[in-house]
Every structure is written in structure tokens, then in C-alpha cells.
Amino acid sequence: RKEVEQDPGPFNVPEGATVAFNCTYSNSASQSFFWYRQDCRKEPKLLMSVYSSGNEDGRFTAQLNRASQYISLLIRDSKLSDSATYLCVVNDDGNQFYFGTGTSLTVIP
Amino acid sequence: EADIYQTPRYLVIGTGKKITLECSQTMGHDKMYWYQQDPGMELHLIHYSYGVNSTEKGDLSSESTVSRIRTEHFPLTLESARPSHTSQYLCASSLLAGQSSYNEQFFGPGTRLTVL
Numbered sequence: 749r750k751e752v753e754q755d756p757g758p759f760n761v762p763e764g765a766t767v768a769f770n771c772t773y774s775n776s777a778s779q780s781f782f783w784y785r786q787d788c789r790k791e792p793k794l795l796m797s798v799y800s801s802g803n804e805d806g807r808f809t810a811q812l813n814r815a816s817q818y819i820s821l822l823i824r825d826s827k828l829s830d831s832a833t834y835l836c837v838v839n840d841d842g843n844q845f846y847f848g849t850g851t852s853l854t855v856i857p
Numbered sequence: 858e859a860d861i862y863q864t865p866r867y868l869v870i871g872t873g874k875k876i877t878l879e880c881s882q883t884m885g886h887d888k889m890y891w892y893q894q895d896p897g898m899e900l901h902l903i904h905y906s907y908g909v910n911s912t913e914k915g916d917l918s919s920e921s922t923v924s925r926i927r928t929e930h931f932p933l934t935l936e937s938a939r940p941s942h943t944s945q946y947l948c949a950s951s952l953l954a955g956q957s958s959y960n961e962q963f964f965g966p967g968t969r970l971t972v973l
Binding site for chain 1: 890896898899900902945947951960961962963964965966967969
């Protein structure tokens with residue numbers, strides 16, 4: 749079983765839509781959680797860390813459910829520039845980062 | 858400005874050549890990583906280091922080697938390049954566990970390697 753599992757998509761949504769991505773992780777001892785964004789042929793860039801209480805940054809909201817070992821990312825009012833691959837990343841006790849396969853998002857005009 | 862750098866950005870080379878991909882960071886991070894990623898595919902960890910003189914193999918078997926003589930520098934070497942090594946190589950760094958409550962990884966821009 750993979751450490752981190754994501755729905756690969758692709759998600760094709762119209763501009764202005766709300767879209768949600770989910771991710772599950774297998775190690776209950778995982779300590780840190782992140783969403784990264786990766787554009788085609790570019791390096792992954794940190795979108796947001798995911799805190800236990802949930803956190804919001806503008807149109808982006810991240811949630812963590814430790815009991816279900818589940819992380820989510822919600823994007824409201826999608827923009828064309830949101831088109832990218834979104835990577836769910838989990839860190840165990842700090843020694844290893846585990847990446848999901850990524851979820852592809854295309855926002856359509 | 859603290860950052861992570863990779864050179865070259867693009868490299869096209871013939872089979873059998875020895876190559877070294879450079880990675881340097883000015884972020885003061887102890888931990889560094891090398892990942893391999895094919896287009897549209899997931900990242901695979903090939904090497905990592907906890908600090909000077911520390912090198913470990915990652916999940917993906919790789920014919921490359923790494924060294925960590927200085928904290929800032931983590932070069933990756935392929936002794937004899939083959940077409941199967943064609944891929945994107947991404948370097949990353951982070952704090953060690955315990956140095957921060959949230960130690961995210963920062964990535965360099967990558968080296969796109971093509972072996973003919």
C-alpha cells in the first residue's frame with residue numbers, strides 16, 4: 749500500500765467553480781502535512797502547510813482529519829492560473845517526505 | 858536571498874559520459890534530497906543526506922552516487938550515462954526534524970537530462 753494516495757484526476761472545471769482534492773495517508777504517526785503545486789515541467793512549490801485546526805489562505809482551504817488519516821484541499825472561485833498538478837505530501841517523524849502521485853487540475857474558460 | 862540552485866538546467870549528453878549535476882542551497886538546511894521525475898509521473902526519491910558526510914539511498918534504485926562534503930552542496934554523479942537515465946532530476950532541502958515544528962521541503966528548479 750502506498751504511503752500517500754491521491755485521486756490522479758484529471759479534474760476539468762470551469763472558471764469560478766469550487767473544486768476539492770482529497771488525499772489519504774497510511775502512517776498514523778505522520779507529523780506534518782502539505783499541499784504543493786507543480787506546473788508542467790517545473791519544480792514543486794509549497795502551496796500551503798496543513799495544520800490540525802485547518803487553515804485558509806485566500807481562496808484555498810486545507811483540512812486535516814487525523815482520525816481518518818485524510819487531508820483535503822478546497823479551491824474556491826477557480827482561476828485559469830490554478831491549472832496545475834497538486835501534490836499531497838506527508839512527513840513522518842521528520843525523516844522522510846512521502847509524495848502522492850498528484851491530482852491534475854485544468855480550469856477551463 | 859536564501860534559495861536552492863541547480864546547474865545545469867538542461868543537459869544533453871552522449872551515452873557513456875560521466876556527468877555531475879550540481880545542487881547548492883543557501884537556506885542553512887541540514888537535510889538535502891535528490892528526486893527523479895519523468896514527465897507526468899510521480900517523484901521518486903533516489904538519495905538523501907542528513908548533513909555533512911551523510912548519504913543515504915532512497916526508494917528508487919539508482920546508478921548515481923552523491924556526496925556531502927559541505928552543508929550547502931549536494932552533487933549527484935552518474936559515472937556512465939545511459940538513455941535510461943533521461944529524466945528530470947530535482948534537488949530539495951529541508952530542516953531536520955526538531956529544528957522546526959513544520960519543516961517543509963524547498964525544491965530547486967531541476968535539471969532536465971537527456972542521454973542520447
